[in-house]
Amino acid sequence: ETGVTQTPRHLVMGMTNKKSLKCEQHLGHNAMYWYKQSAKKPLELMFVYNFKEQTENNSVPSRFSPECPNSSHLFLHLHTLQPEDSALYLCASSPGGKRDTQYFGPGTRLTVL
Amino acid sequence: AQTVTQSQPEMSVQEAETVTLSCTYDTSESDYYLFWYKQPPSRQMILVIRQEAYKQQNATENRFSVNFQKAAKSFSLKISDSQLGDAAMYFCAYRSAEGAQKLVFGQGTRLTINP
Numbered sequence: 001e002t003g004v005t006q007t008p009r010h011l012v013m014g015m016t017n018k019k020s021l022k023c024e025q026h027l028g029h030n031a032m033y034w035y036k037q038s039a040k041k042p043l044e045l046m047f048v049y050n051f052k053e054q055t056e057n058n059s060v061p062s063r064f065s066p067e068c069p070n071s072s073h074l075f076l077h078l079h080t081l082q083p084e085d086s087a088l089y090l091c092a093s094s095p096g097g098k099r100d101t102q103y104f105g106p107g108t109r110l111t112v113l
Numbered sequence: 114a115q116t117v118t119q120s121q122p123e124m125s126v127q128e129a130e131t132v133t134l135s136c137t138y139d140t141s142e143s144d145y146y147l148f149w150y151k152q153p154p155s156r157q158m159i160l161v162i163r164q165e166a167y168k169q170q171n172a173t174e175n176r177f178s179v180n181f182q183k184a185a186k187s188f189s190l191k192i193s194d195s196q197l198g199d200a201a202m203y204f205c206a207y208r209s210a211e212g213a214q215k216l217v218f219g220q221g222t223r224l225t226i227n228p
Binding site: 031033035040041042043045048050055056058088090092094098099100101102103104105106107109 | 117146148150155156157158159160163165204210211214215216217218219220221
């Protein structure tokens with residue numbers, strides 16, 4: 001595998017379910033990101049991790065809980081979601097530092113029933 | 114806060130022709146980066162080209178080039194010799210060179226290539 005991978009590619013869940021999204025990067029990067037892409041809205045940053053430490057939380061509701069066990073893996077734990085949380089969730093990674101470029105995974109299409 | 118605006122929700126071009134996608138942004142910073150990303154139906158967000166604000170020379174990547182007008186805060190993407198595989202959503206994005214690492218995206222332009 002190369003680049004940034006995400007699993008699952010599609011997920012359907014009920015409002016009372018608990019599920020997790022997984023992201024893995026094979027680029028040797030030190031920073032990882034979660035973005036949300038909703039229909040007819042620009043991509044929104046959710047979380048940033050640098051060297052496993054969360055450095056940005058863009059006022060995301062607590063029903064989204066990120067986890068970064070190491071620089072190569074990033075999870076997004078989901079619980080008690082709402083239908084309006086249905087979106088494409090994109091993971092990205094970058095080398096880290098102020099002048100780097102982010103590379104994206106293919107995304108997980110989430111539908112909340 | 115920075116904002117990015119793409120005023121063309123949809124564009125179309127004939128195969129082998131040239132098309133230009135528009136992007137404007139608003140910032141009070143002097144040092145930043147601008148990007149064009151492509152998102153085909155597969156949903157993978159792919160980096161097309163990157164421009165550093167302190168460089169006057171416009172970035173080019175094969176058939177893709179930008180027209181960066183810093184004073185006008187404009188950053189357009191030109192695609193030459195359009196190919197069917199260029200069909201996608203194109204997003205313009207801004208990143209500060211200092212402080213927050215987040216990318217600020219525009220709303221996107223859907224590009225259709227007509228055979």
